[in-house]
Amino acid sequence: MPEIPSSLRIAVLIDCDNVSPSYAPLILEELASHGTPTIKRAYGDWTTTNLNGWKKALNHHAIQPVQQFAYTVGKNSTDSTLIIDAMDLLWMGNVDAFALVSSDSDFTRLATRLRESGKRVIGLGQRKTPASLRNAVDQFVYLELLKASAEEHDDAAAGHDADAEESAGEDEAQPGQGSSRSSRGGRGRRRGGRGSKSAGAETPADDTHAEESTTDAQPASTPELAEAEEQETTEEAPRIHLESALVKAINATSGDDGWASLGVIGQHLSRAHADFDPRDFGHRKLSDLVMEQPYLQTRTEGRTVEAAVKARRRRRAEG
Template structure:
């Protein structure tokens, strides 16, 4: 089943000091499923050699570089520039959603402020991103699961002493809770309802973190779950805790049954009529 691309107007604001340019193509491709990147800006001190690798990506994707000199050693002026621009864009009223690309917890308050104003906030960062920023976003996407940008070592521009990546939540516990919370009396839950629950419970939930491209694929691979249906009608239940699904009689079958019953009644009526005629003739 194909889905219509969203026309949501989206501002993509990238903390270049904290993000590697190798992720840019993949993250923009990912964001294209959420909306149209109306604004694309990257913030950093472009006079430093550390950001030299960004030039090709800026040109390739028409990202506007925003220069911010580091006026004081140890202070991140880039964060302030990005935050000020985000608030200006918020009050311009031309955008419906924001994508904040950074693994820096300093943007936590910005994310909550944008959401308080009714804007959808997507966060994109590395697995080491502090939980405060992850929880502040409507949806948080880890860069490691996008394209070929898996990170095997320290990230360019990363903060020293940054928190290590937190372990993934236990998948069986997570999916079992989701099924129990969304199932009907028969024990079955719609896959779409499970997906909404998981996103609501954890903004960073992503089946790709567990090696599956789609939620349906992830669910079908779990031995403690059972599924039925196909396409948008997939239902999920815990094994041993569901009522067998009975297939309703389809309209074509129902019509066939009706035709058969009508034909039987007609034949019976004709037979009775012939018998009556014979009796009358013999009397």
């Protein structure tokens, strides 16, 4: 993927009617890799209970709430307020990019207008986001991918901590045989606490208690959040045909020898497919994704990694 200057000033505009508050930290962490979120605003009718879940997130992440009353039933006034604010920020000229956090296609024209004015536009939304909005931005990031990536990182960290704890317990058990037996017993209980058979009937009770505590801490369910949570559990296959996209990108950017640098390939993919993301195919980096494909070959020239299509190389050799 192309590198974005870290000095990029980003205005983050969140449509809270269409986004679950659980995504707030993931959104800001993702945008930190693109630049600096200098403006963070969340739009909705804060006089209702529908957005109670967002109130804690606003305070924790220093996001400014923008109030918009629902003047007419069935009409979304929040969209209009967000659009007006975005145009004001555009003319103020103190931001370099806009992050539109929504799955609503009503922001398609706004994204197009901002890009026409030379601003970079990053979209963040769920997989249900219509193609019109996904294709109107410079880059579109699926919120489900951010969640899956964060969970994978947490699982890896938990596994590392567990290994370190086990290693420390074994080291402490070395001085004496009695302490070794004691340590083994302690470790056995700890394993049981994680859900082994030796925990007996205590584990379900503990799990149930933990679930009840978590449930009590959650805000009341609303139609908007219920829809968002339902989307979180829905898994869809990537919309992009990976082999076709990679081969076309390499053919479009390669030199006479058939090789193209990964940086140029990533730029082409971003322009051709705004929602292209290596994480959608199980890899955090484009280089790892390309190296795994059996129909591609890679090489390193200095500090530059290049890729070529194997079939094309064979045809050129045969010719």
